[in-house]
Amino acid sequence: MSVKSLIRRNYNKQPELDFPDYKSSIFRAPKNKKISFPSSDSEILGPIFNKNIIGELDNNLTLNFSKNKKSPLGHKIIVYGTVSDQFSNPIEGALIEIWQANSAGKYLHDKDKNSAPIDPNFAGCGRCLTTSRGYYEFLTIQPGPYPYPNRGIEWRPMHIHFSIFGKSFGQRLITQMYFEGDPLLKHCPMVNSIADEKAKKSLIGALDTSRSNTQNLLAYKFNIVLRGIKQTYFENRREGL
């Protein structure tokens, strides 16, 4: 017999929920301490997603919304990497969903009040499942930075939003990938809500010059790590070993 448990989350390497520099957190971040408890089946067993939900162009944001095969404006980029767990095991079949602004820094969304233009050939929405080696890849357009109301007007660094499902509800992750060298990074309160410098840096996609120079686009590498799951065996009831 064995018990499975998720590796405890290290909150020193996660963002602060209550971070007043990011104004919207003030009335939304809960004040009480979260309750910790041993993982139960619901945190470990699924959900997982079937291949048949993914369409052929779902990971190609340069074509999945284009009219008459017209390209969206901006320069093309490839964003790629792996999804693994904390033991470096690749996770196969992880669902990655992404969303982003267009090259002008505008989202295709009624609530985006930025005056930048929408791009009729770009929705900014993509998804894929990782391969057996945990690999994923998106072809998209470099998102623009954009202004938003915070403490007055502030600018978001260029970023792509990522939502990831591994094999377990307890591995669920929502994050953002940033771009190497962006001067806005150090001014962003959402980035700075993470105190640990190494953790912060792990969200920055690295320019892959070798790939960029052989293809007609810039390539960025962004590896994602989901929580590990430990299995503890009970000596006295060991079975099948």
Added chain:
Amino acid sequence: MTTSKENLDETPFQTAGPFLHIGCMPNAIKIEKLYQNDLGETPFKNKNESELITIEGSVFDGNGFALDDVMLETWQCDENGEFREESGFARFIPNNLTKKFILKTVKPGSFKGFDGKIHSPYISLSISSRGLNMTLNTRIYFEGDELKNDPLLSIIKNCNENSLIAKKISKHSYLFDIFLQGEEETIFLDI
């Protein structure tokens, strides 16, 4: 799966922001032709209306405003207490006029966990939105069920444990409001 020591840190969270619908439920905001269905539209397929319960509620911020820009995700076992990997997941948002979300699903069964203990019926719930630097996790238990011996409920006796229990309104419907802050702040879990 292994028993050795982990060597990598988990990737940090960042807020899902106000435009999460584009990536997670494009059809809900009329980006239509990309995905046939939004993920998690129905947690269990091919169920009759009579087999389903509804859970309705709102998510309130610290000012007491019901939010309409949050995304909720639920994960549960089926009516027999089995986790079925490809069924049981739902994703939904509050209605922008009523500010209420409605989940239609089967009532989960109780189950014997791999810890050997009996768990009362519950649905795991996560909440993501602008202003939340990390996704929040909680659980929905059900009024009227045997809850005394549930392994989680029995360790949180001294706080607002009622915030985890959906109120029964009628035979098949429940109310579950979520309070991000304030006196009634919902219990959130370090899952």
